Ligand SMILES: [Zn+2]
């Protein structure tokens with residue numbers, strides 16, 4: 001009975017936590033619904049009398065609105081990608097690892113297993129990065145999210161406003177969501193501002209003036225907050241860094257914060273893909289597989305695991321081989 005209670009309580013708490021985690025998404029959705037009603041119904045359909053202006057405002061608004069909602073939806077509902085089974089510690093190694101009492105010997109077991117994997121990053125002490133909860137050797141740029149309770153590939157951060165982990169699978173969607181949210185606020189702010197100025201030129205009621213002032217204030221507050229966040233992420237993308245990794249320098253035979261920096265164009269391609277016409281569309285176009293990433297030549301040349309290159313080639317599937325060769329090709333080009 002007691003054991004049952006102990007299990008039931010965390011389950012209940014977990015359930016409450018899961019429900020509570022949707023509160024920020026609900027708040028954002030309500031603000032968006034309110035902004036839609038205020039703009040379309042109150043401003044465009046009631047206040048604006050010129051038919052051409054009305055149609056133009058509504059048309060542009062709906063294009064921006066659809067892109068904003070589409071990217072928000074994708075950022076929320078694209079599941080984070082997890083390490084594949086090949087990173088999972090096999091049963092025999094797991095038993096040896098658990099029975100071993102000396103940390104150095106445990107490190108050795110992980111090192112032996114990791115020789116078969118394309119893993120370059122290390123902990124601050126130079127050990128293989130291992131997640132005790134998921135029992136996996138963490139691929140490069142992978143981190144464990146304590147909120148989601150799992151390891152996430154190229155994890156950037158856990159975002160409460162989308163109630164999802166932002167990582168390899170949805171980072172592009174998150175960036176586009178910030179950009180289109182800014183555009184949405186800016187468009188509403190600019191068009192409402194025109195009518196806000198009418199208070200001094202033509203007679204409009206004070207209630208209507210205060211309503212416009214409030215809408216303008218909300219749009220401005222959201223725009224400023226988003227601008228800082230978007231600016232920060234643009235800076236991270238330009239250096240091919242992630243938020244998590246920015247505070248924790250990447251380790252590959254020594255600390256190197258810019259270990260994945262390939263130059264601005266290639267860094268952008270890593271997130272947005274090679275086809276520029278798809279950069280602003282919320283479809284997945286990021287390069288690679290999320291497990292391994294091209295690195296600067298300086299890092300790779302110093303990496304002792306390259307000695308095991310032939311071994312990986314033997315054990316990799318065709319798809320993995322292709323990814324690996326693409327990775328190598330990029331690195332060689334960068335060095336030129
Ligand atoms: Zn984990």
Ligand SMILES: [Zn+2]
Pocket residue numbers: 145146147148149157158159164165166
């Ligand atoms: Zn998470």
